Amino acid sequence: MPSERELQISPIVHESVVHNSRTLSNLQTLAASLFGVSAGILGLESYSGFVFYLVFSLLTAVLFYALRVAPTSLAAGKPPLDTSRYFRGPYEFWAGGLMNGLAGFILTWTLFYGLVRA
Incomplete structure (x- = not known):
């Protein structure tokens, strides 16, 4: 949890967290x-197929973290695994997309499986 002094120096803007x-x-x-x-x-x-989805979804989160979150955290002098400054919590960042994208994954998976195998 950031101290009051840190929040005064660089406040966390709710609109930015929602946008992220x-x-x-x-x-x-x-x-x-x-x-x-x-x-x-x-x-x-x-x-x-589900293992494929799980592995590549986590890989997407790792790549997003490595390219976007980590450089800005390190530049701000924060610990490298601190996502609370940019997102609501670590669960939302690392695993929130697993359930959000599952329906789209299954839909396109079955569609293209049927198109290729038919």
């Missing part, structure tokens, strides 16, 4: 659809 959350959610939803297309074209079935 919306941007991350849009990225994860789009990525989930692309992963569904990939899984369908590869012909993945059952657990292998």
Whole structure:
């Protein structure tokens, strides 16, 4: 939790946190659809398709963190794993997109699986 002095020097703006959350959610939803297309074209079935989604969703979060969050955290002198400054919490950042993009993943996965295998 930031101290009052830190909040006075660089306040956390609620609108910015909401914007960051919306941007991350849009990225994860789009990525989930692309992963569904990939899984369908590869012909993945059952657990292998869901593992594919889980691995690549977490990889997307890691890449987003490495390219966007970590450099700004380090430049501000914050610990590298502190996402609370930019998002509502660590769960929202690391795992929030898993359930948000699951429906889009399954939809595009079955669509492209059916198109390729038909």
